[in-house]
Amino acid sequence: MNANGYTSAAIGGVLWLALGACKPDIGKPPSLVEEPRLLALRQTPAEVTPGASASFDALVADPTGTVAAPTAWTLCKTPRPPTESNSVSQACVAQPDDDVAMAGPVALAMPADACSLFGPDPPPVTPPIRPRDPDATGGFYVPVRATTQATDGTNLVAFAFERIQCNLANAPGDVARLYNMMYMTNRAPVIADVVLDPEGAAPVSLIPVAATGAVAPGAKVTLRLSWGPEAAETYIRYDPTTRTLVSPREALRISWFATDGELAHDRTGRTGEEGELFTDDVWTAPADAAPGTAVHFWVVLRDERGGVDFAAFDLAVGS
16 A cells, blocks of 8 residues: 555445555555554444534554554544545545544544535535435445554554434435434444354354463464344435335444464455354464464454444464
8 A cells, every 4th residue: 555545445434544654565465464553443333413422442453462552533524525536535634633642432523514514415615516425325424534653653544434314315205204214323233252163162252251262383263253133234225216215234344353374364244135143264373383472363343334343362372
């Protein structure tokens, strides 16, 4: 990734930037953590009405484990102009931090006019620009920037997107009224557990008890992440093609990270049509690891409407 470039996640609405020296990563999987990284941002609740507050926290990692890095949080209040194609306006990327960096969660109030800044209402700018289109789930989002400094001095920057509840635009009046009656705000999915070797004789639960599983060097083991039945919600969305309301079920995506070894998949998940409450990944322990070597893992669970949860665990590699 270019030192001043940025990319966005397909599900979960998180945008990452790295500001500092250009570090090509040819051939390295995204799941391998070999340097300080801002892996995810979490907002609670996952969706609010304009003017309401949400709490934000960051998952920062490096080869030594999870880092309690002070983070500065900045609300974006500038809608993206039509001349820009990025997920947020360049003004939001460049604006000064709202506050000093602090460790731990921070509460931020969303703009009262968020539905005109980033939603279906006409933006309050001159010259006028067209309102934003919703994403595939019918949602609109306020960008929130997180800035933290890694242990090696690299500035890590990421954007979270807080979903906001706005009125349904360009829909028949009766459909809009029914939408307002039926719509339920998004709730973030919650990681229930990660189990080592779930089909084995003695599966080891790694979350939430923070146990450390033991794996032989070079061994292939299965890791199973699970969630509750309420994690993938059925929600109401307006279909502009049929001009009716539809009720899809959320897809879930999991990003896996580790400081050593090899994960079979950087991402796993379930579509909205799949009813299983878990997903598996396979990890191969490093063959040359010294006895007692600790490998740090992180998992990030996202639903397609912007809800996020994350967790960390360790595995010990040795003979």
